[in-house]
Amino acid sequence: MQNTDTRPPLPAVEIRDIDNQSMVDAGFQVIDQDLVRLQSKPLKARQVIIRLDGCILAHQFTNLRLRSRPSLPDQFIAFVAFGPDASGSVNGLQVRHDIMLAVPPSTGISLVSDPGYESMTFLLRPEDVSAHLKVRDLEDSFHLPQEVQVLHVGADSAGNLFAWGKRLVEVATADPELFNNKEQRAAAQADLVDTLLTTLSGTSKLEPERRERTRQLQSDIVRAAERHALAHADERLYVTDLCRAAGVSERTLEYAFRAVMALSPTAYLTRIRLHRVHQALLQARPGSTTVTEQALNWGFWHFGEFSRAYKDCFDELPSNTLRRSADQS
Incomplete structure (x- = not known):
C-alpha cells in the first residue's frame, strides 16, 4: 500500500x-x-x-x-x-x-x-x-x-x-x-x-520518608481540585466546591496548594483559567471569537481585572494575542 x-x-x-x-x-x-x-x-x-x-x-x-x-x-x-x-x-x-x-x-x-x-x-x-x-x-x-x-x-x-x-x-x-x-x-x-x-x-x-509522603498526599489533593475545576470551567466555582471534590477541609486544601504550588487555591485556579483563555485565543480562526467571549467562557466577569491579570501572566494584552493569531492564519 x-x-x-x-x-x-x-x-x-x-x-x-x-x-x-x-x-x-x-x-x-x-x-x-x-x-x-x-x-x-x-x-x-x-x-x-x-x-x-x-x-x-x-x-x-x-x-x-x-x-x-x-x-x-x-x-x-x-x-x-x-x-x-x-x-x-x-x-x-x-x-x-x-x-x-x-x-x-x-x-x-x-x-x-x-x-x-x-x-x-x-x-x-x-x-x-x-x-x-x-x-x-x-x-x-x-x-x-x-x-x-x-x-x-x-x-x-x-x-x-x-x-x-x-x-x-x-x-x-x-x-x-x-x-x-x-x-x-x-x-x-x-x-x-x-x-x-x-x-x-x-x-x-x-x-519516601514521612515528610515526603505528606507532600505526595498534598499533591493528590491539588490534582483532585484541579481536575474538578477544569471539568466545571464554565461554572462559578467556590473554594467549597474544591474542598468537596478533594474530600478535605478548607485549611487542608489551603495548606496543600501553598506547599505544592506556593499559591492559594483561588490564585492557582485563576492561573489555569488564564492559560485556557490564552490557548483559545491562539487557536482561534479569524473572526470566530472575541476576547470578551473567551473571558466569559472561562469565568472572568470583570474585564479590567482580567486584562491586567492576563498581561501580567503573558506579557501582552489578550487583544494582541488574538490579533497575532489572526495574522498567522
Missing part, C-alpha cells in the same frame, strides 16, 4: 529559546506538557530535542516557577536526570540532583519546577531497554517500571549522567547538522544507551 503520509520528517535537532507562552504551547511533538506559569515575570526558557534513530534526548531549562503535567506517548519509557541546581517536586516528591525519575509509557506526572530548574530526559523504547538488560545480564538488578518510580542513584552517578547529556546538547546546539549524519546518530545512540544502563545498574527504588 502506498504511503500517503505527506508530513515532513522531524529534524534531528530542535532548539528553542522561549520567551512567551505560545512557543511553549506549540510543543515539540514528543511530550505533552500542559504548562502553567506560577510567576508573573518574563519567561526565559530553553528546550532542546535530539532525535537519534531509536531514542530521544530532551533538555529543558526554565527561569520561572512552572507547573506542568508531562505525558508520555505509548512507544517510549523515560528516565529523567536533574541538574545540580534543580529544585521542585514530582508528584509531591522533592526534586534532587542525586535521584532519577523512571516513567513508563502512556503515563503522566505532575511537575512543579522552581526557577533555575534543568533536566535531561532520556526516551527509549521499552523493548530496546529490555533487550540491552538481557544481554548485559542486568534483568535481576533493574526492572522496567510499571508505575512512576523515583530512583536513588547517588550524586556522582546522577551528575555524570546529566553531564553526559549536557555535553551532547552543547554539541548539537553548536552544530545541529552533525546529527543529520546516520553514523553520527548511531554513535551518539550507542554511547547514550551505554551511559544510561551503566547508571541504572546502580540504582535502587527510593522509599
Whole structure:
C-alpha cells in the first residue's frame, strides 16, 4: 500500500529559546506538557530535542516557577536526570540532583519546577531497554517500571549522567547538522544507551520518608481540585466546591496548594483559567471569537481585572494575542 503520509520528517535537532507562552504551547511533538506559569515575570526558557534513530534526548531549562503535567506517548519509557541546581517536586516528591525519575509509557506526572530548574530526559523504547538488560545480564538488578518510580542513584552517578547529556546538547546546539549524519546518530545512540544502563545498574527504588509522603498526599489533593475545576470551567466555582471534590477541609486544601504550588487555591485556579483563555485565543480562526467571549467562557466577569491579570501572566494584552493569531492564519 502506498504511503500517503505527506508530513515532513522531524529534524534531528530542535532548539528553542522561549520567551512567551505560545512557543511553549506549540510543543515539540514528543511530550505533552500542559504548562502553567506560577510567576508573573518574563519567561526565559530553553528546550532542546535530539532525535537519534531509536531514542530521544530532551533538555529543558526554565527561569520561572512552572507547573506542568508531562505525558508520555505509548512507544517510549523515560528516565529523567536533574541538574545540580534543580529544585521542585514530582508528584509531591522533592526534586534532587542525586535521584532519577523512571516513567513508563502512556503515563503522566505532575511537575512543579522552581526557577533555575534543568533536566535531561532520556526516551527509549521499552523493548530496546529490555533487550540491552538481557544481554548485559542486568534483568535481576533493574526492572522496567510499571508505575512512576523515583530512583536513588547517588550524586556522582546522577551528575555524570546529566553531564553526559549536557555535553551532547552543547554539541548539537553548536552544530545541529552533525546529527543529520546516520553514523553520527548511531554513535551518539550507542554511547547514550551505554551511559544510561551503566547508571541504572546502580540504582535502587527510593522509599519516601514521612515528610515526603505528606507532600505526595498534598499533591493528590491539588490534582483532585484541579481536575474538578477544569471539568466545571464554565461554572462559578467556590473554594467549597474544591474542598468537596478533594474530600478535605478548607485549611487542608489551603495548606496543600501553598506547599505544592506556593499559591492559594483561588490564585492557582485563576492561573489555569488564564492559560485556557490564552490557548483559545491562539487557536482561534479569524473572526470566530472575541476576547470578551473567551473571558466569559472561562469565568472572568470583570474585564479590567482580567486584562491586567492576563498581561501580567503573558506579557501582552489578550487583544494582541488574538490579533497575532489572526495574522498567522
